Amino acid sequence: MSVTWPSRMDHDTAPYWKGLQEGKLVLCRCRQCRTWIHPPRACCPACWADDIDHESPSGLATLYSCVIQPTGPGRSPEVIGWAELDEQPELFVVAPISDVEIDAVPLGARLLLELRERDGVVLPAFALMAEHES
Amino acid sequence: MSDANKVAIVGIGASTLSRDGGRSVGALALDAVRAAIRDAGLKREQIDGVSGIYSTDQPTVWPGYVVEALGLDNIVWSSCSSPPSANTVAEGILAVAAGACDYAVCYHSKFRWDTVSGAARNDPLRKAPKGAFDPALNMPLVEPFGVPNGMFAAVRRHAHEFGTKRDHLGMIVVNNRTWALQNDAAIFHDTPLSMTEYLAAKEIAPPLSALDMDMPIDGAMAVVITTVERARDLPHRPVVVEASSNGIAGGTDFFFRAFDSYAAYRVLMKRLWDKSGLSIEDMDLVNIYDGFSSLALEWIEAVFDVRGEAGGFLEDSWDPEAGKLTFLGRIPMSTHGGNLGEGRVQGFGHVLEAVRQLRGSAGRRQLDRAEMALVVNGNNPVNAGMILRAG
Numbered sequence: 001m002s003v004t005w006p007s008r009m010d011h012d013t014a015p016y017w018k019g020l021q022e023g024k025l026v027l028c029r030c031r032q033c034r035t036w037i038h039p040p041r042a043c044c045p046a047c048w049a050d051d052i053d054h055e056s057p058s059g060l061a062t063l064y065s066c067v068i069q070p071t072g073p074g075r076s077p078e079v080i081g082w083a084e085l086d087e088q089p090e091l092f093v094v095a096p097i098s099d100v101e102i103d104a105v106p107l108g109a110r111l112l113l114e115l116r117e118r119d120g121v122v123l124p125a126f127a128l129m130a131e132h133e134s
Numbered sequence: 135m136s137d138a139n140k141v142a143i144v145g146i147g148a149s150t151l152s153r154d155g156g157r158s159v160g161a162l163a164l165d166a167v168r169a170a171i172r173d174a175g176l177k178r179e180q181i182d183g184v185s186g187i188y189s190t191d192q193p194t195v196w197p198g199y200v201v202e203a204l205g206l207d208n209i210v211w212s213s214c215s216s217p218p219s220a221n222t223v224a225e226g227i228l229a230v231a232a233g234a235c236d237y238a239v240c241y242h243s244k245f246r247w248d249t250v251s252g253a254a255r256n257d258p259l260r261k262a263p264k265g266a267f268d269p270a271l272n273m274p275l276v277e278p279f280g281v282p283n284g285m286f287a288a289v290r291r292h293a294h295e296f297g298t299k300r301d302h303l304g305m306i307v308v309n310n311r312t313w314a315l316q317n318d319a320a321i322f323h324d325t326p327l328s329m330t331e332y333l334a335a336k337e338i339a340p341p342l343s344a345l346d347m348d349m350p351i352d353g354a355m356a357v358v359i360t361t362v363e364r365a366r367d368l369p370h371r372p373v374v375v376e377a378s379s380n381g382i383a384g385g386t387d388f389f390f391r392a393f394d395s396y397a398a399y400r401v402l403m404k405r406l407w408d409k410s411g412l413s414i415e416d417m418d419l420v421n422i423y424d425g426f427s428s429l430a431l432e433w434i435e436a437v438f439d440v441r442g443e444a445g446g447f448l449e450d451s452w453d454p455e456a457g458k459l460t461f462l463g464r465i466p467m468s469t470h471g472g473n474l475g476e477g478r479v480q481g482f483g484h485v486l487e488a489v490r491q492l493r494g495s496a497g498r499r500q501l502d503r504a505e506m507a508l509v510v511n512g513n514n515p516v517n518a519g520m521i522l523r524a525g
């Protein structure tokens with residue numbers, strides 16, 4: 001298995017990648033004021049505490065925005081979404097939205113986190129929730 | 135406040151702007167810098183400050199290159215800043231205002247690296263250096279997904295929240311392309327664009343088409359800055375800096391949170407108005423950054439204080455016959471054609487055009503009244519804005 005990602009890892013992002021390896025999405029969260037922080041940072045932007053924990057969010061999110069991303073010659077483009085996690089306003093995870101028509105991406109749609117293997121690494125993705133689930 | 139303590143732009147210069155000028159990125163910078171120093175009526179010995187745009191992801195050269203290549207042997211102040219171009223102009227303004235140097239030359243040079251197009255890829259003279267640009271350290275998190283551009287997500291969000299349509303972006307694009315027809319130096323000086331053609335263009339990053347993205351070129355520009363007092367001995371009518379500012383706010387990460395540009399622009403604009411005591415009503419020209427048309431859209435909201443209403447505001451300002459925008463019944467936008475029409479020197483053209491209009495040397499596109507101009511460049515968190523006045 002050839003591991004392509006991540007290209008670079010540092011003290012702040014290692015727990016994120018390690019979590020994915022173990023099959024979980026873990027994000028930084030301040031132990032002092034409970035602010036969620038993503039992308040990973042060593043210090044809480046709200047209270048400046050260095051006391052950073054790593055926790056898994058619920059996986060529930062809303063599609064805030066997206067782009068249609070080319071994937072290479074001969075391959076169809078995919079939708080990359082900005083999933084705003086239910087945990088906190090503007091807490092975004094950027095990840096592919098599975099099984100969605102690129103011409104009809106519903107901003108505001110409810111999303112559910114799923115982890116998918118891609119190029120030998122487990123990465124976040126989101127699926128649209130069915131009406132009755134949301 | 136009298137002009138005594140103010141600084142002014144006293145020289146402007148540009149290289150040719152083209153798809154392939156047959157000159158290196160370094161040579162283009164030297165063309166622009168020499169032209170600006172000559173235009174200011176200065177000798178090289180008098181130049182004692184130099185600032186340029188330099189960044190590892192940008193095909194440009196740092197100040198040392200320019201200093202050595204042009205034999206500027208009297209430099210006591212220098213600086214590198216990130217794009218956009220107004221940033222390096224702002225640096226020069228601050229340096230002269232602070233007395234760190236007397237005559238600053240500020241430049242930026244752009245070049246089509248092999249990363250910008252298929253044609254450039256096949257040109258062995260255009261290889262980009264190895265090395266990633268990742269100033270917020272987040273790129274690995276989105277690399278598996280092809281590094282999607284947060285600015286494209288931002289315009290989608292804007293459309294979703296505020297009902298912005300492609301027609302609105304089209305008014306910005308067509309305005310700039312129409313003005314470019316009156317600018318012989320513009321890359322699109324002979325290529326008109328109608329709204330019908332704009333709307334027919336393929337959306338490569340919906341809702342943006344290639345026409346919404348600035349045109350990569352080989353080209354460099356420069357200015358010379360000194361105090362208003364020294365400017366009196368120089369050949370041109372000085373263009374006085376009334377205020378200059380940056381603005382950073384909220385989410386600044388291009389990948390994760392590129393949704394707060396408007397907030398940053400408001401910070402910048404508030405500072406410009408507060409420091410200058412002026413308002414938008416005092417402006418005769420607004421040169422608004424258009425790296426993407428969607429960036430111009432949110433700048434317009436911030437400049438005219440019409441958040442979420444850019445669509446209607448543009449409709450009210452749009453003349454479909456002329457293919458141009460006129461804000462508040464009299465203020466044109468980007469009379470040189472902007473990045474979209476003149477070419478991509480990342481906003482430097484916006485500065486030079488303001489100087490030309492305020493000097494009264496804009497030729498066949500000269501405005502009847504051009505006493506005061508607003509220039510804004512960039513996005514969040516790299517930007518600069520300035521108010522310039524005919525001295």
Ligand SMILES: [Zn+2]
Nearest residue numbers: 030033044047
């Ligand atoms: Zn905290």
